[in-house]
Amino acid sequence: MTVPQPDAPRLEASGISKRFPGVLANDRIDFAVAPGEIHALLGENGAGKSTLVKIIYGVLHPDAGTLRWNGEAVEIADPHAARALGIGMVFQHFSLFEAMTVLENVSLGLDKAEDRRALAARVREVSQAYGLPLDPERDVYTLSVGERQRIEIVRCLLQNPKLLIMDEPTSVLTPQEVDRLFETLRQLAAEGVSILYISHKLEEIRALCDRATILRGGRVVAECDPRAETARSLAQMMIGTELKTVVRRDAGTTGTVRLAVDGLSVAAEALHGIDLKDISFDVRAGEVFGIAGVAGNGQNELLLALSGERLAGTAAALRIDGEAVGRRDAGERRKLGLCAVPEERNGHGAVPGMTLAENVVLSAHRRMGLLSSIFIRAGAAARFAGEIVKAFDVRTPGTAASAASLSGGNLQKFIVGREILQKPKVLVVSQPTWGVDAGAAAAIHQALADLATEGVAVVVVSQDLDELLAITDRLAVINVGVLSRAMVTRDASVEEVGLLMGGAHGLASEAVAAQAERESSVYVA
């Protein structure tokens, strides 16, 4: 019943404001998406991207401002209404039932029931038309993350959206999968579907998007053609200041071996978890070692096995400075100098309901001498917490604030800082800069580099390949619980690592061979 006005933008937001207690998340935001346009929404964490998108998708309601859909003012009461208008959204975190099939999951997400067979046919049709291969009968737990994302996309496409919102869609994909996704998105755009693409990966935005709206502190600070910008200029618009470049000393591959992992195998704890199979690698003093891989390939399991939260079968599977610690728990490994930063902050790296000073006691009570007999030295803990807050620029009213009151990025800075300031000998970090703004990410990278310079062995587990390529000396790829052979980062290319990330078992040697071949052909040329 809406009469589309030919020249009107598909979606136009004007003066959208939304206030939460203590923060103006969206401050009079104006922007428009034309039909068939791929429009980037760019901003640091906390810039207001999520709030804006939630308003568009009807999850939140604006305090002020209007949304126009094809030129007509609309009020979007809830996601159901948004879908009825033709707005589809693919969330960063999937909502899928692992024990059910693809088809069952798709049909659960639809607003009205559909005949099973007809739906299966439509799923096949859509998935073929857009290069999103999917078997409707497969159980979801057998699928890779990339395949799971396809389910979410297909689920949206089945409703013939006119605007597709993608929230950080590539954080879980291999570079090859990203390329394939981009092809799909371009095809959709060519058919007239508008795409609102939320990301903080600047290169991707430059490769994919026609326009970009940049948010900072809840406001639109710039609108530009990302293809005409550099990643650096985009980043500076995003954070509003100059970016610092991480200073790296030369690769320190000559130090003594501080962390030696030899034939580490750990059976999965959870149903549908990943078994770690015969993992071996060494990290030397002064070295930053990267572990790349698509999410859910055993990174969490590996981190738990390294930190001591899960024990290895034999003591010799893991050595810290030569001492066999495979059977020792996290507390004892920490005493020997192995500190760890887990991927999950709330509830794992920190206790949300406790204060920052208490959260310091969590992992630092031994190394920082925060106990006298069984009593906690509260003053010393608060002082150490204060040191962390200062050194890592954690934005908090004080060390008596609860961990839950910090934003994700600030809590990450706090946890990373807590482990670094304990002067570890080996530091294992998972996703060091996940959800952290660009400025803070650079600071964390610098801190890790400095740590290595001081002779610490640093292990970085990350899904962000660009991050690993930038800060590691060597890296290996984990895929379904198997770790590839380590390669020198300087000599590795995105394509090879990408192959390993998405690759089947045993691809490691092939990739290395392929690399050697390509290199020799370059020389010949």
Add this chain to the structure above:
Amino acid sequence: MLPRLAALRIEARREIPRGLLYATPLLAVALTVLAGFLLFLAMGYDPGRALYHFFIAPLTSLYGWSELMVKGAPLILIGVGLAIGFRANVWNIGAEGQLTMGAVAGGVVALAFWGEETALTLPLMCVAGIAGGVAYAAVPAFLKTRFGVNEILTSLMLTYVATLFLSTLVYGPLKDPLGFNFPQSRMFGDAALLPVILDGTRLHAGSLVALAVAVAGWVLMSFTIVGFQVRVLGQAPAAARYAGFSAPRIVWFCLLLSGGLAGLAGLFEVAGPIGQLVPVISPGYGFTAIIVAFLGRLHPLGIILSGLLMALSYIGGETAQVMVGLPQAVTGVFQGLLLFFLLASDFLVRYRLRLRPAPAVQPRAQAAE
């Protein structure tokens, strides 16, 4: 299309006002009194008089206050132990059984020394009482840590075993040979009884121990690494493992501690107000202490207050029975009301109910695909 009705939604509050969290016990008490008022009115009693005898009359005499402590002591002792476990998400529901086994173990010591008591008898009884409760709580602890059996079920079911075991003893081997075949043991000798600390009352030394235990519990939970481990395990098990805190060890600690305190409370009952082993030694202190723990916000010092309040509900129930002729069940009803209102107001502090208007009418053209 569904009818567009306003929907009631439950939303988590972003910020939980801390003051409110501590005010909820008071609110719950106020609501309980109000509900009691209406209840008495509906039953045809004079509500003012009934409430006076329930809540005020017991506090108008020194004897009343001493009775408050006598009944409050076991509640506080057990409540503190349970609260520490609850903080770690260890749900010992079987304190009543541990209390019984503590009473049995301590009582057996008293009877073994009968007629030959020394100064060491009472301390030995205390040790035995604690050991009885500890041993009985060790069963759910072992099953939980070894096989992952839910401690709520095991500890609760063991309660009934304990009560029957006590009956077996007082109907059989421990029966007083000169007791006219009544199911009760001999009266303990004087040296096997807790000293009375206020003449003319039943106030015994166990009350002081209960207060001391509450203070010690507060120190343990607030200032030591042990209490810290307990709290971390309860709030974030993954963080506890990350810190290197052993969950099984904490589970053992919590169950044994709460079992030991319950056992000591049981011994204080038989070596104090009762003075012998009888088939029923507790009017449900072990279960009431669960309410006490929550009403006291799982805080050892708060538990002193909530323990005394619940003690008042026992005494007030008796007084109101005698003076106003209220049925005996009124004590249980009041305790139930109190727990209900406490949980309800807790819920409303953490969440809020929202009347959400139905979505506005939308153009549904595209949906008709």
